Amino acid sequence: MTPPAIDVERLVKIYQRGMAVDGVSFTLPVGSLTGLLGGNGAGKTTTIAMIMGLLTPTSGTVQVFGAHMPGQRYRVLHRMNFESPYVDMPMRLTVRQNLTVFGRLYGVDGLADRIAALADELGLTELLDRPTGKLSSGQRTRVSLAKALVNRPEVLLLDEPTASLDPDTADWVRARLQRYRAERGATILLASHNMNEVERLCERVIIMKKGRIEDDGTPARLLARYGRHTLEEVFLDVARGRPHTREAAQ
């Protein structure tokens, strides 16, 4: 049987300052697009870091395509990638140089063609020979996205991919992510504060609060369960501890 793309079971992370993730479990099938919603300190970034093998769980397990993270990460890291506004690329290197270095680290065949195709797809062709540090934040986000896609990842982890982008560029990025997922059949896990983004992109939403999963379902089911019209209202209900309508009725 083909293993799920991501399988997280009873995941716990305790730092000295306290509990960051508290018994989180979920499974993401291959080709799914899931949103991880939650306020600051909800545990989204910590969860993603453990899925990538950047952080060792205190207890519980993370498997990516059946490989335990972080112990067996080198079996799958070439099939994954990641983008976050909190991680940069060397600013003095040009866009082309950065993409070349990462392409080589991931062992991408036909790298020059791949970079040209990505640049075309993400509107970076004119920027390829400019230092990354001289670009606007929106342009840099597109470069980070190009880096995240350079190895055609089967699992793509995105931590607030449209933070700091203007609405037009954010919308443009979302459209490209949807296209990439459709073409590649990739599994995407997207952590975000942006409810519209999650509502538009994701077929499943996991809502986290204080390190735990508070709710999990399709956007339509969550809206129905809370009797709300938007995910933003659902999010506020969860953040402020209001029970959903079914619970309230009981």
Next chain:
Amino acid sequence: MNPGSENPISQYTVSWRRIAAMIERYWYLLRSSWPRLLELVYWPAVQMLMWGFLQLYIGQNAGYFARAGGVFIGAVLLWDILFRGQLGFSVSFLEEMWSRNLANLMISPLRPIEFVLAMMVMSIIRLLIGMVPVSLLAIGFFGFNLYGLGLALAAFFLNLILTSWAVGIFVSGVVMRNGLGAENLAWSVMFLLMPLTCVYYPVAVLPPWLQIVAWSLPPTYVFEGMRALLIDHQFRVDLMVEALFMNMVLFGAGAGGFMLLLRAARRHGSLMQTGE
């Protein structure tokens, strides 16, 4: 296998393509910044000129120093191999911290051993960019030909670069685990060794208890060996072999420390936060 444990085979698999990619990354950076290139030559040149002129002055007034022609210049050049070798290694690592790129590397297929090998190559490249012009200046100004040491220079270089890598690897691990708050260690740690490794004076000058400390440090053997060569015209193979054994232990300890600190960084979440 225990899910939390490291996979010992894949951890140490080496791909020359990935090492070359990292070297290319650092080379792009060096090439893009003339101040970075200039800095590699600037301090070694200033140091060499200062010690060279001091040696000229003392040599004209004291019989011993007249006999020990080139000891100070030789010492300053060898010291720079040790210091710049470590700095060349550590700065490559710091570049990843400064540019907040470490997480990108750690989620790529790049193995820690490949990362370390790339930084070792870069430390030699940075060293050559700095030291070759300065060693030529030493010939021009003072008639001191470092390359005239021949095989001894190779032995000195090997031992000094091994020490510098061992210290550089360990310091990088400390910075990785503790963030850029520990950056100053990278710039200053070698100066702790300077008085103890007897760069400019013989070990016999130290009090007996400090001599024990000095002889526990591999560079001491190199600087003593250099003085034996320049003053007594004798190449002390025994000193070089002892230094090599000590360096192998030191290098193993540095690499082991780096891996332990990497594991601790993974536990504490330091790889995500590369600030202070």
